Amino acid sequence: MSDTAKPTVGLFATCLVDLMRPVVGFAAVKLLEDAGCRVDVPVAQTCCGQPAYNSGDKTDAQDIAKSVIETFEGFDYVVAPSGSCAGMIKDHYPEAFEDDTEWRPRAQALAAKTYELMSFLADVRGVTSTGAAFEGTVTYHDSCSGLRELGIKDQPRALLSTVSGLHISEGKETETCCGFGGLFCVKYPDISEKMVDAKVDDIVATGADTVLAGDLGCLMNIAGRLQRRGLSIKARHAAEVLAGMSAAPAIGEPADEE
């Protein structure tokens, strides 16, 4: 395929990946390029506005959304390595502009071409295997937004099941919230702790050595609690494994330990 025939993808890296875990961004770029896309990562991107939106600050959320729309509306697709941020753009941008005749159509147009990374690979690009290898038993945590706003459940599992050396051990409560919830986890730390402990217990019960998910917010919460409890289970974004970039230290692990 010539470069001009390839669809253009604007990678919405998400603020957490940008700041905390660049390897997820590189993994996303690689997976998208391997899937026949021309990828760009616009410098003008910041945050999707979800923290403001979920805190009731609709005006700021709308302003941020406008800037995301302007930055990304020229691409054929917008892809984010996060169900939460993709869900924000896909579900909540049109909702945030429901009374705005100028911006609503633009929000809807962007929503229509915005995808979470793994569902984009599987559903839009028809990727069945990424040819990666990973030695170990993993369990998968379904992030709430990805699962319930975007219907992401089978796609990551289907892709992961083709990773050579990887065995998936399912938890009983994979669909239960980990207790992150953005600002929730700092506003209501006791309840959040109770929830993430339940999540950690469920992960431990699977016997997995690594927990994977598609959202860095959940993963940082789970990894932070695993580490606080002195458990050695590692946490990674599923894209790292799918892109064969699992040589990087797991979330919250020092570089020299690997």
Place this chain on the structure above:
Amino acid sequence: MQPTTPNFKQNARDAIANDPLQAALGKLAVGFPMRRLEAAARLPEFENLRDQARDIKTHVLENLDYYLEAYEQKVVESGGHVHWCRDAEEARETILEICQKAGAKTVTKSKSMISEEIAVNKYLEENGIEPVETDLGEYIIQLRKEPPSHIIAPAIHLSKEQVAETFRNAHIDLAADRDLDEPRSLLEEARAKLREKFLGADVGLTGANMLIAETGTNVLVTNEGNADLTNNLPRVHVVIASIEKIVPTLEDASTILRVLARSATGQDISVYTTFCTGPRRPEDLDGPEEYHVVLLDNGRSEMIGSEFHEMLRCIRCGACLNHCPIYKSVGGHAYGWVYSGPMGAVLIPNLIGMEEAQHLPNASTLCGKCESVCPMRIPLPKMLRKWRERQFRAHTGAPSARWALRGWAWLAKRPGLYRWAMNVGVAVLGQFGGRGRFRSLPLASGWTSKRDLAAPAGDTFINQFHKGARGDQSGALMRKKVH
């Protein structure tokens, strides 16, 4: 009751430290969702029935004035009385008046969330009338002077030992050394005690799961049969129900019943579904001589057309509680009033005011599980967010959180400045995060009090990408035909 909702945070901490409560919640968290799933799996039409149930209530709410008038007319035609009440106080007074006219000393009650909402028990007691809750769970919490901790399982927070102790304190006429070790002996004692009350009551006060406009009927759903002894045996039957309980026809009621128990307990249908219409007919051998409906507004009509309009579809099945990770962590009492869980977090601020209840819409991760199981497909997370918007506009909540949030948004709207600030921040944190994570960090104690915080890698992804970095590359990708 006096809400303890402003103390939600402390209530939640207490609940998390309460071992019997946590044991009960652990059991609930497994049992109810599993049985709901099994019931849904047995009925291929379940999801379509949910759509239809939603549509029925949507239609009713759009025509609620017409339906209320039609319903009232049928109640009157069947020989009953309808008492319209604006608020809790009017409803309490109306009920008292009916009881006093009937010369009532004892009023048996079957479980009604509305009667909790208007706190009618206390009012009757103050006026010399003994109200007796007859649902086993409600009876137990009435003896303990507690509010319900779950819509359909009001005493879910108690152990059998706590119930035994409650009965020993309350039933002092019985032998002190009697065996109350097993749930069966507790049930038998309650059954015998309440049987006396059923047979002696002058007025029976029930709620209503639905009011059917076609026939002027109230629907009662129970598993114990207590609502039936309550409405059938006393001389007067009083129904207390809020105005949104209306459904149009017997067919519509049947559709909603098909999703109610499946969502609530995972039963296909509850043991007793009862349709009461008017007082006994002249030729009947039993049933009440008088039939009254106390039709309560208490803020509902104000919700019509508001952003909380869809909350009025709620049929009080409790599915959102059973599936809510917050409810399952703290139980019902932490919410501090008669409702709890996601439906409570939306409804309570409507009923007692946003000031008192400001924690409730915030104490949610918006995980969406509640909406996914709600038989009436109420967009609960969306409405929690609507409360947060109102609070933000009203400047409630901690100023520090507000400024942190607005500061972040201010920066996020300025990509150039944002990039500069993030580069600096990530570089600084990267310097100190050599061990891969922080165990504590100034300004992030909300996070680090409970968990470690992963440290950033020293340079942002976007910076690295535009410097030409591509990460570690290996592997080959396979694709099927794009559809």
Place this chain on the structure above:
Amino acid sequence: MSAREEILGRLRGKLGHSDAPNASNPALDHIQEHHKNLIPKRGDLDKAQRVDLFVQEATRVNATVVRVATLEDVPDQVSAYLREHQLPAKIKIAPHESLKSLNWQAKTSLMVDEGRGAGDDGVSVSVAYGGVAETGTLVMSSGPQSPTSLNFLPLDHIVVLQAADIAGDYETVWERIRNKAGPGKLPRTVNWITGPSRTADIEQTLLLGAHGPQRLHILIVDQPGG
């Protein structure tokens, strides 16, 4: 202003409806249509299968079911039930023509009372208006021949149900009731009963016989008449 006028007035305002009396509105139209919503396929069966499904579903929820050929077999079955559960030979029957006409004393000596339920009734026998195969539900309709208190006060409730009265779904029974009672009318009490009384209010332990009957015994009569 009365509470009624205030509440209705606010609703009319919010919904944009006029308060002028009108013989027709969306609510009245809908009520008159008796529109049937989606009915689960589960009960859409021929008569024999319907009875089988009813038995299966009622048994699932802890009812016991015995099929008898004719109404005349009922007294024997009731006696057998009393013996099996070691209950006193004493029953309270609904004053229903099909029960009153039976020869209760043919083989065993039974004390048979009739009338409404009382607090000390141990075993009652009543006649169902119909059954719903979909969920194994009995439909009881109150009237002089069918006092509601008999369904709830005794610890043992025996119900006679004609196989011909078992419908697939609730809607079919509503149609029968509506045809008999007249449009917009119902008997004082219609009870759907699905299994014996139960509670799980103490530690989520399921116990039968909370306030209503602990046992529900259904006698399905295959041949009509009697």
